Amino acid sequence: MDVIHESGFQLEGKAAELYEMQKVPSMFAPLADATINYINILENDIILDAACGTGILARKLRRKLGSDYKIVGADLNKNMIQVAQSLNNNVADSCEWHVADIYDLPFNSETFSLVFCQQGIQYFPDKNRALLEVYRVLKKGGRIVLTVWCKNSIFMRSVSRRLSDSISEEVGSKALAPFSYNGELLEPILSKIGFCDFSVKRLTVNRIISSTKDSIADELMSLPIAESIRDKGKKILRSLVDGILEDMEGYVSGKNIVTPQDTLLIQARVRNKV
Ligand SMILES: C[S@@+](CC[C@H](N)C(=O)[O-])C[C@H]1O[C@@H](n2cnc3c(N)ncnc32)[C@H](O)[C@@H]1O
Structure with missing residues (x-):
C-alpha cells in the first residue's frame, strides 16, 4: 500500500523544486511541447519566455532551436529562476535568466521578436499594464504567444470540490x-495597446499524474493554496488524497491518472510602431 511520504507533507517552502518535480512533467512540459509544435519560429527570432517559472518552455526551445538563438527567461520569483539556472548551467544549452516583474522588464525597448507567456497572464492582476510592457520590449511586427487554461480541468475540479468540502469554499x-480566466477577454486590451492579427486556438494536452498517494499529495502541496492544507495538518491531506483518487478512478491508465486539459493559445502581432 502507498504511504504518503514526507515530501508530500513538505511543510517548509521548497515550492519551486516541487513545482519542477511535479507540475512541470505533469502539465507544463506537455503544454510547452504542444505550443512549440504549433508556433512557427522564424530564423532570426529573439525570444523571451515571460513569467517563465522554472524555465521549461525556454529550455525546450533551446533544445529544439540549438545554440544560435537568443532565448531569455524572466520570472518574478527568484526561487523559480534559481531552479531554472540550476537545470540549465551547461553552456551549450543555456538561456539567459532574469528575476523580473512583468510590469517592469529589465530590457531595452524593441529587444525581442517573439514573447511567450505560458500560463502567466492569469496571475497578473493588471493585464493591461503587463501587456503594455510586453509591447514595449517587442520589435515592430513582433509576436506574443500566450496560453491560459480553460475552465474544464477534470483533475482540478475534483481538487476544488474536495477542498471546498474539507477546508472552505474560498480555498476550493x-x-x-x-483555470477560470477567459483569455478571449484579452482581445480588446491587446488591440488598444497596438497589437493586431489576434487569434485564439484551443489545444488539448493530457495532464499525467502518477496515481500513487504520494504523487497526489505532492500535487496538492505544490498548489498556491498549499498553506491552507498545511494549516489543517496531515489528516486532512490524507482524506483529500483519498477523495481525489476516488474521483479519478475512471481516468486511471496503467500507473497514471490521465485527464485531458484544454488551454487557449492566443497570438497577436505588434502593429507598426512609429
Ligand atoms: C503557473 S506558473 C507558469 C510558469 C511557467 N511559464 C511554466 O510554464 O512552467 C506562473 C508563473 O508566473 C509568475 N509570475 C506571477 N506574477 C508575475 C509577475 N508580476 N511578473 C513575472 N512573473 C510573474 C510566477 O512566479 C510563476 O512562475
Missing part, C-alpha cells in the same frame, strides 16, 4: 482560479 475556488 482559489485552487480553480488559474
Whole structure:
C-alpha cells in the first residue's frame, strides 16, 4: 500500500523544486511541447519566455532551436529562476535568466521578436499594464504567444470540490482560479495597446499524474493554496488524497491518472510602431 511520504507533507517552502518535480512533467512540459509544435519560429527570432517559472518552455526551445538563438527567461520569483539556472548551467544549452516583474522588464525597448507567456497572464492582476510592457520590449511586427487554461480541468475540479468540502469554499475556488480566466477577454486590451492579427486556438494536452498517494499529495502541496492544507495538518491531506483518487478512478491508465486539459493559445502581432 502507498504511504504518503514526507515530501508530500513538505511543510517548509521548497515550492519551486516541487513545482519542477511535479507540475512541470505533469502539465507544463506537455503544454510547452504542444505550443512549440504549433508556433512557427522564424530564423532570426529573439525570444523571451515571460513569467517563465522554472524555465521549461525556454529550455525546450533551446533544445529544439540549438545554440544560435537568443532565448531569455524572466520570472518574478527568484526561487523559480534559481531552479531554472540550476537545470540549465551547461553552456551549450543555456538561456539567459532574469528575476523580473512583468510590469517592469529589465530590457531595452524593441529587444525581442517573439514573447511567450505560458500560463502567466492569469496571475497578473493588471493585464493591461503587463501587456503594455510586453509591447514595449517587442520589435515592430513582433509576436506574443500566450496560453491560459480553460475552465474544464477534470483533475482540478475534483481538487476544488474536495477542498471546498474539507477546508472552505474560498480555498476550493482559489485552487480553480488559474483555470477560470477567459483569455478571449484579452482581445480588446491587446488591440488598444497596438497589437493586431489576434487569434485564439484551443489545444488539448493530457495532464499525467502518477496515481500513487504520494504523487497526489505532492500535487496538492505544490498548489498556491498549499498553506491552507498545511494549516489543517496531515489528516486532512490524507482524506483529500483519498477523495481525489476516488474521483479519478475512471481516468486511471496503467500507473497514471490521465485527464485531458484544454488551454487557449492566443497570438497577436505588434502593429507598426512609429
Ligand atoms: C503557473 S506558473 C507558469 C510558469 C511557467 N511559464 C511554466 O510554464 O512552467 C506562473 C508563473 O508566473 C509568475 N509570475 C506571477 N506574477 C508575475 C509577475 N508580476 N511578473 C513575472 N512573473 C510573474 C510566477 O512566479 C510563476 O512562475
